[in-house]
Amino acid sequence: MKLSEDPDQQLILIGLFLSMYLVTVLRNLLITLTIIFDSHLHTPMYLFLSSLSLADICFISTTVPRMIVNILTHNRIIYYVGCLTEMSLLLVFECMHDMLLTVMAFDRIVAICHPLK
Numbered sequence: 001m002k003l004s005e006d007p008d009q010q011l012i013l014i015g016l017f018l019s020m021y022l023v024t025v026l027r028n029l030l031i032t033l034t035i036i037f038d039s040h041l042h043t044p045m046y047l048f049l050s051s052l053s054l055a056d057i058c059f060i061s062t063t064v065p066r067m068i069v070n071i072l073t074h075n076r077i078i079y080y081v082g083c084l085t086e087m088s089l090l091l092v093f094e095c096m097h098d099m100l101l102t103v104m105a106f107d108r109i110v111a112i113c114h115p116l117k
Helices: 007-037 044-061 064-073 080-113
Strands: none
Touching: 007 044, 007 064, 044 064, 044 080
């Protein structure tokens, strides 16, 4: 019997993936809402951090919900269009994540090297 065919192990996997997904989404939403509602945090670094949190939500939302549905329905089939769409979205959100980190690093370099400009 494989790991994915045992009902007890399926419930553990679903609970694990669902809890990790919910914790990640709620944590990133909390960061974003804190930055939006606190006017002291309306600086470029915190706006970049808010965008990074939203990119993280989008990144994790492309794979985990589909994986949970596949475990629940015992569906192991993924069509070419679905695979291509999922991989494209993963690539887009990962590139967005990397670009935001690059811009945040550049912002810190400018703030340290040229503090009066």
